[in-house]
Amino acid sequence: MLKDITVSSAPHISQRLSTRSVMADVIIALAFPTAVAGYFFRFHALILIATCVLSCVVTEWLCNLIRKKQNSLDDFSAVVTGIILALSLPPSLPVWAAIIGSVVSIAIGKMVFGGLGANIFNPAMVGRAFLTASFGMLMTTWTAPATIDSKMPRINQENVIDARTQATPLAWSKTAIKNDTGADSYSRGQLEATIKGEVGGCLGETSAIALLIGGLYLLVRRTINFHIPAAVLLSAFVFATIAYLIDSNAYVNPLFHLSSGALFLGAFFIATDPVTAPLTRRGMWLFGIGVGTITMLIRIVGEYPEGLMFSVLLMNAVTPLIDRLCKRVPAGGKPSA
Amino acid sequence: MVVDTKGRRSFRGGVHPPESKHLTRDSQIQPGPDVKEVAVMLSQHTGAVCQPLVRKGNAVMAGQKIGDSDAFVSAPVHSPIDGKVKEVGLRSHAVLGRSQAVIIEAYPHSRPKRMSFNLPDDFNENNYSSEQICDAVRQAGIVGMGGAGFPTRVKIEPNPRLPKHTMIINGCECEPYVTCDYRIMLEWTDQIIAGIRLAQRACGCSHVFIAIEDNKPEAIETMNSALSALNNGHNIKVVPVKTKYPQGGERQLIKAILDKQVPTGGIPPAIGLVVLNIATSAAIAEAIIDRSPLTYRVVTVTGEAIAKPGNYYVPVGTPVQDLIDFCGGVTKKSAKVIIGGPMMGIAIADLTTPITKTTGSITVLTKEQIGKAKYERRQTPCIRCGRCIQACPENLNPTKIAHAVKNNLLDVAERYYISACIECGCCSYVCPANIELTGYIKTGKIFLARQKKKMPA
Numbered sequence: 189m190l191k192d193i194t195v196s197s198a199p200h201i202s203q204r205l206s207t208r209s210v211m212a213d214v215i216i217a218l219a220f221p222t223a224v225a226g227y228f229f230r231f232h233a234l235i236l237i238a239t240c241v242l243s244c245v246v247t248e249w250l251c252n253l254i255r256k257k258q259n260s261l262d263d264f265s266a267v268v269t270g271i272i273l274a275l276s277l278p279p280s281l282p283v284w285a286a287i288i289g290s291v292v293s294i295a296i297g298k299m300v301f302g303g304l305g306a307n308i309f310n311p312a313m314v315g316r317a318f319l320t321a322s323f324g325m326l327m328t329t330w331t332a333p334a335t336i337d338s339k340m341p342r343i344n345q346e347n348v349i350d351a352r353t354q355a356t357p358l359a360w361s362k363t364a365i366k367n368d369t370g371a372d373s374y375s376r377g378q379l380e381a382t383i384k385g386e387v388g389g390c391l392g393e394t395s396a397i398a399l400l401i402g403g404l405y406l407l408v409r410r411t412i413n414f415h416i417p418a419a420v421l422l423s424a425f426v427f428a429t430i431a432y433l434i435d436s437n438a439y440v441n442p443l444f445h446l447s448s449g450a451l452f453l454g455a456f457f458i459a460t461d462p463v464t465a466p467l468t469r470r471g472m473w474l475f476g477i478g479v480g481t482i483t484m485l486i487r488i489v490g491e492y493p494e495g496l497m498f499s500v501l502l503m504n505a506v507t508p509l510i511d512r513l514c515k516r517v518p519a520g521g522k523p524s525a
Numbered sequence: 526m527v528v529d530t531k532g533r534r535s536f537r538g539g540v541h542p543p544e545s546k547h548l549t550r551d552s553q554i555q556p557g558p559d560v561k562e563v564a565v566m567l568s569q570h571t572g573a574v575c576q577p578l579v580r581k582g583n584a585v586m587a588g589q590k591i592g593d594s595d596a597f598v599s600a601p602v603h604s605p606i607d608g609k610v611k612e613v614g615l616r617s618h619a620v621l622g623r624s625q626a627v628i629i630e631a632y633p634h635s636r637p638k639r640m641s642f643n644l645p646d647d648f649n650e651n652n653y654s655s656e657q658i659c660d661a662v663r664q665a666g667i668v669g670m671g672g673a674g675f676p677t678r679v680k681i682e683p684n685p686r687l688p689k690h691t692m693i694i695n696g697c698e699c700e701p702y703v704t705c706d707y708r709i710m711l712e713w714t715d716q717i718i719a720g721i722r723l724a725q726r727a728c729g730c731s732h733v734f735i736a737i738e739d740n741k742p743e744a745i746e747t748m749n750s751a752l753s754a755l756n757n758g759h760n761i762k763v764v765p766v767k768t769k770y771p772q773g774g775e776r777q778l779i780k781a782i783l784d785k786q787v788p789t790g791g792i793p794p795a796i797g798l799v800v801l802n803i804a805t806s807a808a809i810a811e812a813i814i815d816r817s818p819l820t821y822r823v824v825t826v827t828g829e830a831i832a833k834p835g836n837y838y839v840p841v842g843t844p845v846q847d848l849i850d851f852c853g854g855v856t857k858k859s860a861k862v863i864i865g866g867p868m869m870g871i872a873i874a875d876l877t878t879p880i881t882k883t884t885g886s887i888t889v890l891t892k893e894q895i896g897k898a899k900y901e902r903r904q905t906p907c908i909r910c911g912r913c914i915q916a917c918p919e920n921l922n923p924t925k926i927a928h929a930v931k932n933n934l935l936d937v938a939e940r941y942y943i944s945a946c947i948e949c950g951c952c953s954y955v956c957p958a959n960i961e962l963t964g965y966i967k968t969g970k971i972f973l974a975r976q977k978k979k980m981p982a
Contacts, residue, residue, distance in 0.1 A: 194861055194900065195872040197964030199950030200888075201542060201701070202896055205912075205957040207905045263905060305906030305958075413911070462910040467922065469915075518945040519537070519920040520776065520789035 207304070211264035213411040217402035218271045218457065224398040225391040229279040229331070233391050239283050241270035243290035251299035265304045269293055272457055273312040275392025276450060276497070277319070280331045285323055289315040309504045310464045313497050320497070330388035358389075358449045358493040383447050396447040403456030412460040415469055419476020420455040420483075421446060427484035439488060451483065454496040464504040471507075471514035478503040535767035536777040538918040540951045542701050542770055542868060544740060549704045549827045552835040554712055556637050557824070558851035563842030564616045564626040565591060565602050569881040570674040572598035577627055583610045587638065588818055590666075591627050600676040601666040602627075605820035605840030607635040617875040619864040619884070626879065629842070640838045642815045644715050650726040655683060658727035658813060665812030666882070667819050671695060671773070671802035672865065674883040677809065680799055681728040687794045692730040693782060694721055696737040696744065696803040697766060697773030700866030703886040705823040706803040708836045710737070710744040713807050714751045720806035721761060723813055728799050733761040734782055740768040770868060771949040775800040777918050789945045804885070825886035826852045829894050830859035839880065845887055846876040858891040860900060867894075868950045905958040913952035913962055919945050923952035927962040930969030935976065938969045946970070 225233045248266040252259055273293050277286060293315030301307040320327045383396045392399070406412045428442035445451070450458075459465065459479045466475045479499045486495025568574040573596030579585055585604040593601040608629040618624035653661075663678035683689070694717075698706040710717065725733055737745050748763045755761070766772055766781050776787045779798060787793055793800050801809075808819045820841055827834040832853025839848065845862065849855055855862070855876075863870035864884055880887070892900050913923040922941050929937035943966060952962040 192857075192860060193855075193874060195874045196861075196899075196902060197953075197961050197967060198863075198865075198867075198869050198871065198948075199954050199963065200861055200863055200867040200870065200872060200890060200895055200899065202899045202954050202956070202959065203540070203542075204896065205955070206959065207908055207957050210908070210910065210957050260905075265908075303906065305908050462908050465909070467909055467911045467914055467924070472911075515941070516914070516920050516922050518789045518942045519780070519918070520786050520791065520945065523790040523942070523945070524788065 207263045207265070210411055211268050213406060213409050214268050214457070215264065215271065217405045217409075217411070218268070218275070218392075220398040220402040220405075221275055221392040221395065221453065222271060224395040225275060225279075228394060229391060233279055235283065236277060236279070236281060236286050236391065237271060237274040239286045240274035240277075240290045241267050243287045244270035244273070244294050247291050247294040248299065251295055252303075255299070257303070260303055263304060266294060269298070269311045269315075272392075272453075273315050275453060276312065276316050276390050276458075278327060278330055278389075279391050280329050281319075281326055285319060285326055288322075289319045291315075292318040305463055307463055308507075309501055310458060310461050313458060313500050313504075316497055317501060358487065387448070389448070390450060390453075393450040393453045396452050399452035399456055403452070406456065406460070412456070412462075413469070413472060415472035416460045416465060416476040416479075417455040419473045420459055420480040421451065423477040423480030424451055424484050425480075427481055428488070431484075431488050445484065445487065449487070449494045450496040451480075454479065454483070454500060458496070458500055459503070464507060466507050466510045466514065468511070468514045468516055471510045474510050474514065475503050475507065478506070534765065534781050535769055535772070536780040536918055537920070538916055538951065539769040539771060539777070540916050540954050541768075542954060544768075545702045545827075546704050546707070546740075548702065548829075548831075548834045549825050549836055550707065552704075552708075554640060554708050554823050554836045554838055556640065557837035557839030557843065558847050559637070560606065560631055560840055560843050560847055562611065562628060562630050562844075563605060563608075563840055564628045564844065564877075564879040565604065565842040566616065566618055566879060566881050567592045567602060567625040567627065568618070568621060569602060569841070569883060570600045570668040570676055572596060572600070572676055572679075574625065575599065575602055577613045577625070579610050579613070579627060581610055581612050584608070585610060585629060587635070588820060590664075590818070591629075598676055598679055600663065600668045600678070601818075602841075603666055603818040603820045604629055605638070605842060606631045608632050617873070617878040619871045619873060619878055619881070626842075638817070638821045638838075638840070641713050641716055642811065644719055644810075644814065648719060648814065650719070650722040653723065653726065653813060655727045655729065658723050658809075661813045661816075662727070662809055665808070665818040667805060667808045667812055668882050669802055670804035670808065670819075670822060670883060670885070672869065672883050672885070674881070677801065677805055680794075680801065681724050683727070683729050684794065688797060689728050689730050689794060689799050690797045691732045691734070691783065692721075692725055692728060692799040692801065693775075693778055694733065694735040694801055694803060694806055695773055695775065695778060696735055696741075696748075697778060698741070698803075699738060699768070699770045699773040700868055700870075700886075701770070702827045702888050703825050703866045704827070705825045705836055705885045707741055707744055708825075709803055709807055709823055710741075711747050714747050716810045717748075717803060717807050718751055718755070718761070719814060720808070720810035721801075722759060723809050724799070724801055724806060725759070725761075730799060731760060733759070735761065735763045736766050736772075736778055736782055737763060738768040738772055739765045770951065771918055771947070774918065774947055774949060776947065789942065819882055822880075822882060822884070824848065824880055824884055826889075827886060828863075828889035828891075830856050830889040830891045832856065841882055842879045844877045844879050845873065848880070848887055849876065849889065855889065859889050860892040860895055861890045863888040863890065868954065869948065899959065902959070902961070904960050907958050907960060910957060912955040912957065916951040916955045918949060918951060919947055921946060923962040923966065924960070926969065927952075927960065927965035930965045930972070935969060935973055938966075939973065943969050943973070
């Protein structure tokens with residue numbers, strides 16, 4: 189009768205939460221931008237997403253096999269990495285490049301550090317950075333959404349090459365600065381398009397509204413805290429406003445900056461990756477402000493039209509320092525001894 | 526001096542576990558099983574262990590002192606029944622492992638103690654001096670009955686260096702399942718208030734707040750109406766507080782009611798406060814008015830695996846097995862037997878473990894209640910989600926401390942204030958990776974104590 193009685197440390201009950209349920213929440217939230225990506229970029233988008241997810245899962249399985257560790261696929265984190273990586277890729281990217289990106293994401297970005305929870309950098313962003321550095325041309329070739337161009341590429345390679353390309357709004361604003369033609373006139377018409385998503389760009393970043401719905405879902409489910417998204421968006425907005433006020437001809441409307449590029453995707457899904465973000469609320473604010481500010485620095489001052497990936501990776505690197513800086517003081521104050 | 530409640534009636538952090546109090550909320554306090562044998566532990570409190578005053582073969586009477594100590598921070602123990610000392614030997618103790626106990630075999634004629642007594646009409650706490658009350662509390666072996674078991678005399682005795690101005694009576698009972706204090710508030714209302722008045726008289730506090738969580742409106746009402754029958758001048762007030770775990774932790778309670786923070790490493794007297802449990806104040810009244818020591822207490826026997834859950838008045842020293850058998854026995858569904866509630870209670874494997882003065886409940890949970898993850902105790906890596914940090918009522922960094930302990934970095938654990946942890950279990954409760962954060966922190970505290978040679982290995 190007694191053999192079924194177990195003994196362990198208190199507490200003996202727990203909230204019905206698991207790493208898997210947290211990750212499942214993120215997957216549900218990512219379904220919104222994923223669906224929109226499928227709508228705008230059609231079949232090839234779904235092929236890319238499926239490729240990334242599958243190769244991430246296989247890579248993690250293989251890594252565990254090689255390291256002789258317990259299979260860790262059931263926490264769904266590889267799926268999340270795959271989807272986020274796919275959403276941050278340009279729609280015309282060939283499948284083989286997506287596979288390389290996924291393998292690098294999981295193997296170099298996560299598993300070499302010891303798997304989930306031990307990685308320093310956001311795995312999806314590691315994979316994307318690798319692709320950007322290795323295949324710069326492919327990573328900056330943007331096809332227009334299918335809703336604008338009905339001759340969207342199907343899966344075969346010729347069509348990809350034939351596909352009509354379109355500059356992303358951010359890339360456009362970048363050249364606008366250089367040509368001194370006044371970015372403002374362009375951005376006003378484009379603002380609506382960037383919110384809906386009818387613009388060129390990475391798979392998941394074009395539609396601000398879908399990202400916002402997904403992000404709100406995560407906030408409501410308390411899977412993420414509002415601190416990081418709020419800090420990223422606010423600091424980016426403030427930075428862009430300052431630039432806009434200084435010279436409204438050279439720099440685009442701050443709202444346009446918010447709704448275009450990877451800022452929403454980054455604020456809600458990438459920067460909020462708990463493993464690579466600070467633990468405390470104060471740390472989260474600092475981290476988010478860092479991400480937002482560096483992104484805008486790169487966008488406005490730097491060479492690249494988009495800087496979210498680099499800013500997230502940079503802030504990932506200083507996360508341990510932020511954690512050390514924002515140490516919590518006990519409720520009763522520091523002990524006097 | 527005007528001291529009033531200023532807090533927002535709660536504290537930062539905490540969790541909301543399912544209350545599960547419906548199982549025993551409406552069951553009246555009833556006499557417990559007829560015990561054949563009790564094992565009275567010689568250490569049922571914080572402080573020095575008692576020395577046995579009886580030997581094998583001695584006959585003892587109910588209420589007779591059978592263990593005492595000369596130390597200031599200690600409390601004597603008494604026999605709850607008439608009987609014969611079978612042996613003085615080792616028994617399982619919920620907290621201390623194997624520990625000294627006096628085992629008493631009951632005489633067949635031994636009668637259970639009456640549950641409550643009638644307050645004399647002319648009761649007036651001013652008939653007793655502070656010393657008289659403190660002395661009687663010490664002689665009756667009263668300790669904090671909420672869980673920590675700090676000797677009550679040490680708490681209420683006036684200290685010229687640290688004068689006490691406010692007393693808080695803790696009727697929160699934030700631990701899920703447990704209802705013993707709630708039933709006492711409903712059924713022994715006058716006795717509690719008499720105890721509070723005596724304690725107030727002893728420590729000289731000008732203000733008394735009775736804190737009750739707002740999920741117990743009947744208790745709040747009962748206490749309020751009993752207080753309004755008193756003539757004014759006692760300055761006793763019922764304060765409803767937010768229902769949140771661990772609202773009944775004294776540091777959290779003080780923050781909620783007075784918006785004051787007890788310094789880390791300090792105790793409430795450092796800021797002029799006394800916190801007493803509801804059951805303790807009932808015991809004080811019993812000790813002084815009825816002159817009977819603390820030998821019985823109300824225990825909630827509850828949990829989904831118990832056939833007949835209820836609140837029982839049982840002798841201290843009753844084996845857990847007897848109580849469970851009395852309530853329908855251990856069923857096949859039982860997966861865990863816990864002394865205390867599910868958040869802070871201690872799971873036991875040896876059902877002969879006796880209850881002590883600090884045992885408020887016995888909770889027997891099924892596998893479903895524990896949850897698959899907790900039952901199998903499979904931990905996944907920390908994903909640094911920060912839920913433990915937000916849940917921690919003491920504003921600590923549980924994951925950092927726990928992982929420091931796990932990697933044997935006790936100095937890091939100390940730098941993150943491991944000793945400030947109140948072991949409430951909120952962090953483990955919310956952890957999605959199912960890491961036993963509280964368990965690691967407790968382990969770390971033991972390692973540190975051993976390192977400092979305060980505790981034998």
